[in-house]
Each structure stands twice: as structure tokens, then as C-alpha cells.
Amino acid sequence: MDSQTLIDAYDTLLLDLDGVVYLGRGAVPGAPEALRRAQERGVRLAYVTNNASRTPGAIARHLTELGAPAASEDVVTSAQAAARLIAERVGPGAPVLVVGGMGLRSALRAHGLRPVSTALDEPVAVVQGIAPDLSYGLLAEGALAVRRGALFVAANGDSTMPTGRGELPGNGAMTRVIATATGVEPIVAGKPEPPLHRESMLRTGSTRPLVVGDRLDTDIEGARNAGVDSLLVLTGVAGPLDLLTAAPRHRPTFVAADLSALHRPYRGPRRDPGAWTCGGWSARWDGGRLRLDGGGEPLDGLRAACAAAWEAAGEGRADEDAVKEVLASPLRDAAPSA
Template structure:
């Protein structure tokens, strides 16, 4: 890990979105991109994703794909991205399976590991000299869980038996949900919760937003000025905060405008964009204006606990102004002003 990576510190409380006077793809050397909800959903590319990523790379930005989803190998993910129009190699993909495999190898090197998950998790364990097994009868030294849609009761029961016997327990990540082409589905965190209920114990977790995932990413990419790009406040954006790096939230996944406004300090992104086209542009500043904040043609303020919005222009500029007003009022705490009417005016109805 570089000296710069080791010396990063957690940033101070963010009270307004950041500003960039040049495109983000030129201001940062590496985009650390989440996949589900950012590049694709349910296997299909999200609108503008492929062409935006190709353009960002042509302008000099290195693209790395960082995912908490441990079900597939990096090679399988790279092939998927290439089919979507974003040529990628396996070395461009970093998964929570790789991060948790490193943790396990540090604890029980060259050991058998009871594995509940997909081929991505098994391949990551083998990369670290560990042997995946499926039964407590195989003499494992540890237990690990990673997301896989084929996981069933028998696998979860076997993990529970092993954890109940006192074996060290690891999880690639604890995301409760995962976005799919049909909607939101249970994620690895929901499966981990089953074993926790059965055993009363807690796993060691590697994935975003925790430090092992950030460490794995920096080790594999060598990024000097990275930008985390994601759709989740609780993993992508908080993970960037923990790592002391800047972040871009795209509104193509699980986070909506209301959740963004309500975010506590550690989950507020540096930048916000509708989609990955936000990598190709600068980002306007939300500036103090009277008792509120202005951005583009909008001015937002908090008056008697209600967010007011005046003006006209791009909806995203209005959202930036609202974020500045709400976050400044809230400080470190989650925002709690009444903003529903303001969001309806910007076209974020129902959020």
C-alpha cells in the first residue's frame, strides 16, 4: 500500500456537495466503481453506463470495478462487462470474496474452509492457498459466507453447525439487499442473519464499508487519487468516508433523493449525479445565499423545519442546493427537515 494510501484521514463533516471545475474523469486517476445499481441491474446495462465508462477511460481515467457481490469470479464479471460494451480484464475487478479470503488466510493459512457461496468465493479462497469444503465433516478451520442465489437451507444449516462449534466465522459482506432487474432481492446480509439467529454469534466482515475491502482495492489497483462511485450510502459512500477518499453517488440504484437528504455525515457523498454521465462533467458549487444555499437557478433554505425551494433550472442543481441546506442544518446527524414538497417540485415525486 502506498504512503499516500496509509496517510489518508477521515474527512471532516460534509455540509454540502462538493464542487469540481473540471470533469471528474480528469480530476481523479481511478474510478472505483460499484457494479449492481451503477453499471448494471439484473445483468442488463443501466442507461448511459457503457458509453460513459468508455468515454471516461478514453480521457485517461483508470476503471476498477469494486463489488460486494462475491458470487462470480473476476473473470466472469469482466466477460459480462465486455458483453455490455465496457471492455474489462479480470484484474480490473475487485470483489469482497478476495478481501475476505485475505482475512481468512491471515488467520488460518493453508486451511480448509467451510464455504457457503458461489464460485467467485471458492476461487478467491484457492487464490490464497485455502481449500473450500462443504461439510463440517471435512474438518474445516473456519466458515465463510458469500452471496450466491443458489444457497439453500442445507448450506445455511451446515454453516450454523460449524459456527456453533466455535469455528471462526467470516462474511464477504452484509448487504441486506441486492438490486435485480425485477426489483430488490435479499442479499448476503440476509443469509448471514439466518446463521446469526441460529448461533447467536457475529461474523468478521470484509466488504464495504469496512477497511478490509478498501485495503484490498488499493493493493490491487495502486490508485493514488481514487474516486469511489456507487449507488448505496451504507456501503459505497460510507466505505469511501472510512477510507478517506472522495465519492460520487449515482441515483440509478437503491438510494433515492429523500434518502440522500436524510444521510448522516458519514454517508454523504462528495458529488451526486443522475447516472455515470456525472464522471464526464464538472460539478457546480452550492454557495451560501442569504439564509440558504444556491446552485444553478435554485435557492434552498430551511425555515421552521421545512425545506423551501425557489427558482428554476436543472433538477440535480436543485437537489444539490437542498442537500446543502439540509446537511448544514443537521450537522453530523441525519437530516430531518420536511422536504417532500421540494422534491416533488424537482420531479423526484414519491421519494
């Protein structure tokens, strides 16, 4: 892909939000500008998020305030995927207990379902999504309904979510309350499970999408489950060590520092005799350890090192102790500081 920019091969960007476009309320540096350039080149932008707490309209307003081009129809949430999943299993107008925020309630209504807040309404399903004001009382109502046989659906299974203050508990962590209390595991609608990517494909009609994310276990695994290419940006959760020790389902097609990489030729690793090379770096697996020689852009070193580590690990994962040596100095600057 050295003769063209990375974005030239795709018609749609399926973009994660937290850790890719923004962190908390603030934009990731350079992200809005990169997205405006992509739209100007005729690439469709679809913001695909596991966050079910806000409505598409609210998310689009936030993005617009940050300078990113967005309308409500460009936003695809795990709440919408969860609502479609439930609507396909229950009758029109069915009561669904919402353990979460307005994003879930709005999505349920759009599918002709009736949001409720108590087990006394005999809900046929319980749907849970992250919400900053989630209370013990609402969790208790959800547990009561699930114990009585209600379908249990989680908008997403993220154990954490990135913010400007660091990683906070995500919906996956919060769903453990109802799951532990009832012994019932939720059906997950969000990434990396198929429902959210199905929702994205239905809404965009894309034929050549590129999934862009910051998490290996949601964005990248979800792209692999959908059979499409992926770009991992180092502005959110995943770092160099995570990449070097990634299992096959968590290995992205491309690795970049941030969204500005969309508008440059992508320099990927190349297999040479005895080593993987990228830029001025050469990486090889030798004596049970990852070796990295050379110099230049740290990100090129990371790409070469990942290729060597993944080749050596095969269908498994590289051992942390075997790759840590290259992280001590050569790759310490590969990820931008958030």
C-alpha cells in the first residue's frame, strides 16, 4: 500500500469513539481534522460505539462541537443493536426493563418496544448499558426480572472505558452484578459480537469498510468476526505490549499512532530472509526472545516487531517476558501520550 494513502482503499470508516475520536469530553488531537479530510474525499463516516448511554443525536452534537463532521444518522450505537436484537425476539409494544440511560430508551422506542423501570411491569427482556447515574435500585429491578425469566441483553461487554482521567469501569463490569445475582449471562449486542457490526452494515451499505478502533478485544476482534480490515490507533486503551502479545483474533490489519495516518501512505512490515523489516528497523525471533535492531520512526519498529512476534507465536500469544526487552527503549515512544 506504499503507492497510495491508507484511506484510498476504503469507502467507509467504521469509527469507534472513545479513545479514537475523543477522550471524555475532549477531542483526540488531530482527529477532527483527519475526519473532515476523509469526508471531503468522499469517504463515508460511521461512528460505531459500544457506549449506549447517549442518543445518536447527542453524540452527533458532541462530535460537531469538537469539529468532527457528524449527523445523527452517522452514529450507530450498541443501544440500537441491542434494541434490534430484542425486537426480533419479542412482539411489538413489549415491555423492556432498561438498566441504563436515555440512549437505550430511545433505541427501544424506535423499534416499537416499551421501556419500563420496574420488574412489576413484567418485562419480557432486560437491557443494560452504561449510565453515570446507574443505581442499586435499578440493578435490583433488573435482577428480579431476569430471575423471573426475562431475556437478559447487554449493550456491550467492555470491562473498562477510556476517559481523560484514565480507564473507568465499563458496562461489562457493571453487568456482572445482575449476572452474579441471577446466574444468567447476558447476550451481548456490542463489539466484538456480530449484532453491532450487522447494524452498521445495514445502516451504511458499505462494501469496502475499514474498522478503526483503540481496543483489541472489541474493535479489532469485531472486525475479524465481520471479515473486514482494521486499523488500531494508539490513542486509547491498547499499547505496544498489548499488540506484541495479541492473540490471532486481536491482530489488526494496520497499526498507527492516530487518525492522521489515514492520509499518508502506509508503510507495513516486509518479510526479508531471517527478519521482518519496516523503515529502518529489523525484527526477528531469536533464542526464544524478540530482537529489534536499527532505528528511525518508533512506529515502524513496532510494526516490524509485531510481525516477528505474531509469526513466532502462530495461533498462540507471545510471552510478555520474551518481548519486554524491546519495549524498554526502542518502542517506548511508539504510542502518543493521551
